[in-house]
Amino acid sequence: MLYLVGIQTMGSLCKIRLCGVLIVVMLTNLHDILFNISRNPDVDKGDLTASSRLLLSSIAQGLEIDRASVWLLSDDRMQMRCIYLLDCAEHHPEPNMALARADFPRYFAALDGERNIVASDAHQHPQTSEFSACYLTPLQICSMLDTPIHHHGAMVGIICLEHRQAKLWNNDEITFASFLADIYGRALSASERVRYQNELEQLNSGLEQIVSQRTQQLTQSLEQLQQTQHRLIEVEKMASLGRLVAGIAHEINTPLGIAVTANSHAEATLLELEQLFHANQLTRQRFAHNGNAIKNCIAMVNANLQRSVDLVNSFKQTAAASSEQKKAENLQLNRFIPDVLSSIESILKQHHVEVQIHIPERMQVQSFASPLALILTRLIENACVHAFNTEQKRQVIIRTSQNKHSWQLEVRDNGRGMDKHELARAFEPFFTTRRSAGAKGLGLTLVFNLVSHLLQGEISLHNADTGCVVTLNCPLQLTTNEP
Structure with a gap:
């Protein structure tokens, strides 16, 4: 009898040791998966589909489960939509599957607590039993584990783990899923950053195009303004030249006109003297009078001609002022x-x-x-x-x-x-x-x-x-x- 008890005790100890070894192996495997994923550059490339595939396949491999999916909440938190699903049995639900708060109020109320939903028997669990007829039974799902995804300090969705056989989720598995959910939050940040970069590049491209168009318009406007300015300058030059010519003509015509008038008067006076002389009617008094008149006319002619010369010299001095090349x-x-x-x-x-x-x-x-x-x-x-x-x-x-x-x-x-x-x-x-x-x-x-x-x-x-x-x-x- 004691021998049989001893054998049973030894068998129990072996089982305990075997379970311990299996747990150590599982934990090591989960640790390696987390380590590899955390260092995988695909997480930070901004491709949310690739990141989802990587994380869900790693979860399915590490926890040996049948299904894993990512669900994201709408901005008003009234709906949740599946954005990626991995089903090892390839039983896919209808495309763009979504859950509404109005249809599953207890489940969404549980999500509002932003805690893990651990349902070893999802059909009986109070927070997941609403899915029994419409979701769990058709897909033959027995156990569920929903882990919240946080981004910028707020819950934005869940990673849903499902198994078609009864599964008791242990703390290590729950912790593993939570770590991967945090890594998925990192993938969301990368996707957001890439989206912002693309939008910024598009905006910059649009701005560059606008600036280019505006620069072209300004260049054309500047050319038009320069052409208009050139035409105005030419018009003003012609107008100034016209005023200058008119001024010169007026200034010179005045003394020349006086000189011509004085010269004509001198000629008439001289002709009168000649006529009186040939008619033997020229008197000393008449000769002196006409002689003085001719002298005055000649003086007037000389004065006005000198004024014309002075004006011409002034014109020459003014015109030459800008063209003289002297030594500074x-x-x-x-x-x-x-x-x-x-x-x-x-x-x-x-x-x-x-x-x-x-x-x-x-x-x-x-x-x-x-x-x-x-x-x-x-x-x-x-x-x-x-x-x-x-x-x-x-x-x-x-x-x-x-x-x-x-x-x-x-x-x-x-x-x-x-x-x-x-x-x-x-x-x-x-x-x-x-x-x-x-x-x-x-x-x-x-x-x-x-x-x-x-x-x-x-x-x-x-x-x-x-x-x-x-x-x-x-x-x-x-x-x-x-x-």
């Missing part, structure tokens, strides 16, 4: 400007104008001496002639400054200033408010041409609190095309 030199303005003022001292005394200069010590610029002297002379002469109407204290202030790339010359007077019409036309050829006093209207035109072309700068004119301010802005270093 370094000028010490605190020496150069006083020298220029000394040359026009008589004009300043004649008009009772006091000049003040404010020049930084040793300020040196690269410029053309003669044109710059001519500019300064014309600006001061213009102020002397046009700026002052009364016997006020007349002042002209010359101020210079410079920055990193340019230097400035400012000529300011304390005179009457200019109205809008005069400011707008100040640089136009032949515009003057003192034509009756012999002004030609070419002084500021000459200055403008010299500054904008030869000195490569800009000139502006505006009213101050008292008087006008002319400002020159020129580069410190000139770009010249010297032979």
